[in-house]
Each structure stands twice: as C-alpha cells, then as structure tokens.
Amino acid sequence: MFGLVLLILGCSSVSRSAAWPSHWMDASAGRVTPGNADELSADRIDILDSEDEEKARLWLSSSGRRVSRLSEMPGFSELNYVRNNARTPASDLYLVRAVSDGGGGVFSVYVNENGVMVLYSVMGNCVPSEMRVLLIRLDAVPKGVYGGCGGTM
Numbered sequence: 001m002f003g004l005v006l007l008i009l010g011c012s013s014v015s016r017s018a019a020w021p022s023h024w025m026d027a028s029a030g031r032v033t034p035g036n037a038d039e040l041s042a043d044r045i046d047i048l049d050s051e052d053e054e055k056a057r058l059w060l061s062s063s064g065r066r067v068s069r070l071s072e073m074p075g076f077s078e079l080n081y082v083r084n085n086a087r088t089p090a091s092d093l094y095l096v097r098a099v100s101d102g103g104g105g106v107f108s109v110y111v112n113e114n115g116v117m118v119l120y121s122v123m124g125n126c127v128p129s130e131m132r133v134l135l136i137r138l139d140a141v142p143k144g145v146y147g148g149c150g151g152t153m
Contacts, residue, residue, distance in 0.1 A: 024131045025099050028117050028146035037112035044137040045109055052079045056095050056133040066145040067096045092137050096145050099128035109136055115144030126151035
C-alpha cells in the first residue's frame with residue numbers, strides 16, 4: 001500500500017513552472033486548498049463559449065480584476081450565456097480567472113472564507129499556458145481568487 005502511495009505521488013504534479021502566468025493568477029499558498037475548503041458542485045460552474053470567454057478575459061485583464069460579478073461587466077446582457085440562460089439571476093454569477101493547458105482537462109472550484117481556488121486537472125504534465133475565465137455561482141464575492149494546474153501521468 002505504501003509503495004502505491006509513493007507511486008501516485010511521484011506521478012502527480014502541480015505545475016508552477018516558468019510558464020506560470022503570475023500576472024493573471026496567484027497560487028493559493030495554502031489559503032484555499034481541497035483540504036480546507038468546500039468543493040462547488042458542477043452545476044455551479046460554467047464554461048463560457050469562446051466568444052464570451054474572450055470578452056470576459058479582455059475585460060478582467062483591462063480592469064485588473066481577478067473576480068467580478070457578471071452584472072458589473074459592461075455589455076454583459078449581450079453575452080451568449082446570458083441570452084441562453086435568461087432565467088438565471090445575474091446577481092449570484094461571478095467571473096473568475098483560471099488557467100489551463102488547453103487540453104481536455106476539467107476544472108474544480110473550492111471555496112472557503114479566504115476565497116476561491118480554481119484547479120485545472122489533466123492527465124499528463126500540466127503547463128498552464130492559457131488564461132481562462134469561468135462563470136461560477138457564489139453567495140458572496142470571494143476575498144481572493146487563486147489557481148492551479150495539476151496533472152497525473
């Protein structure tokens with residue numbers, strides 16, 4: 001059993017390489033981790049279509065925000081997401097920064113009193129190369145937004 005644990009630990013990685021986009025996303029440094037936070041259910045996490053995501057990424061980048069209520073984004077009512085989900089109240093929807101490697105991984109979001117941690121997980125080595133934006137449902141604006149990119153070989 002101990003050997004299996006060592007094998008799994010040796011094959012997994014959380015990337016914080018030179019390619020880490022620190023201008024876009026901060027690492028958690030223990031503030032929010034899967035061990036000290038609650039995981040958001042998948043129905044509270046939305047991936048925007050590429051057009052909406054690009055608009056949100058440009059706006060978050062130009063405004064210097066790492067998180068924002070969707071309703072604070074200029075022109076948010078014109079986003080495809082909003083038009084296709086008119087019954088979803090915009091007041092509890094937040095745009096948050098994330099990173100990925102452009103592969104076929106999945107996002108997980110963890111929340112505690114210190115903020116949110118957006119983790120991207122993929123099979124193989126993860127080198128975060130893409131600045132992403134997710135739409136998540138929260139009860140209140142998080143104190144901070146942190147991210148990570150992990151892989152398992």
